[in-house]
Amino acid sequence: GELLEPRRQRLQEWWVQVGLLAMPLLAAYLHIPPPQLFPALHSWKSSGKFFIYKGLHSVGVVGSLEIVVLLLHCFPTSSYDWYKIWGGLTLRFHHVIALDFLGFGFSDKPRPIVEALLRHLGLQNHRISLLSHDYGDIAAQELLYRYKQNRSGRLTIKSLCIFPETHRPLLLQKLLKDGGLTPVFGPYTRPSESELWDMWAGIRSNDRNLVIDSLLQYINQRKKFRRRWVGALVSVTIPIHFIYGPLDPINPYPEFLELYKKTLPRSTMSILDEHISHYPQLEDPMGFLNAYMGFINS
Template structure:
């Protein structure tokens, strides 16, 4: 009888090969509409997707929206129009390695691997179509092939914590943090109180 690890290998290798070569899912009409309304800029040779719209007349407030992990700027699609009515300019981007942005092999970016439904509250769970759009965002530009690089987020959180928190606490720009209280990776309550 063969060793157990040989049997596991015989099953695993074909599954990995299939996973690496599955074509990306088709972009839904909603996700395609999001992409069509955006554009790209180039940063250090990488194409970064963003949305930028002029909104409310008479307001001078600009809001820059940063998406969560492992998602994209598409996180904001449900409230984009309402933000447009409140702010003079609304900007969102896909971080390098996410959404429609480039996904180079070596990424100094963030990623979180967990049950994605756990980061949403009980009344804001994504629909099956929205989960599919999130997966599509990961798969675009072969993002599933760079997961090992973007998983470095776990180590970067510890390594760069003082620098990141320091930047947040010393900024003179008005800052608001939005987080889900049930999100298993949300900031520690003591951290949040610094910004209230």
């Protein structure tokens, strides 16, 4: 007891010192201004418009060119994920819509937000083709469920194209905390320094980096509502297509592909080059566009 007590006291003093040092660092971090936007991201933000959803701002970007393509982005990024294929989509489709989910990108800190945006744009009567990635798959599956249950109002879903939801969420959390976004890109298709900075700028916007742990609750929702959402995917009769990068560390080949084929045997799929990973629309925009257009045209 006499030997342990001084050691315990020293340990307590050490933690107090760590706490005192950490407080000013945390205060300084909280007051760091958001990073400056590179021209491409600034242009993307400027081309979008805000709309109000239950008192919160969300961002929507709308193409100028008779089908509506609705783009649902990944975690933890934003609608900017689609900028490399935006031109190709707007040349083909009359309406292309990309939104930042609440808490992402330039939006304030949800699923009904998607239907609210379509009503806001006057497109609720159109036939919708969903193109979703990872986190966006949750919104897509909920929309499918509501469509199947006749709860989506006048919203009609024509087709769904997905690329992987998170098969190993704990790995995703570890990659984000330890290595940033770089490990989820292929070794030959990793973003440039300016592109990584723009991704960070989107994450840092409106201090969303401070609530990243609460946004990760979608992983728990995925477990809780798995039967509802997977059931919606399995039971709908609309065409479903899957675009896959075989080098995706979160959804590893071939295990994930085998699971997907077993779950959705009627779905068609496109497998991209072997070096493409978790962000195929950024890593191989032309290959991705060709795969998506092939699905739509078929």
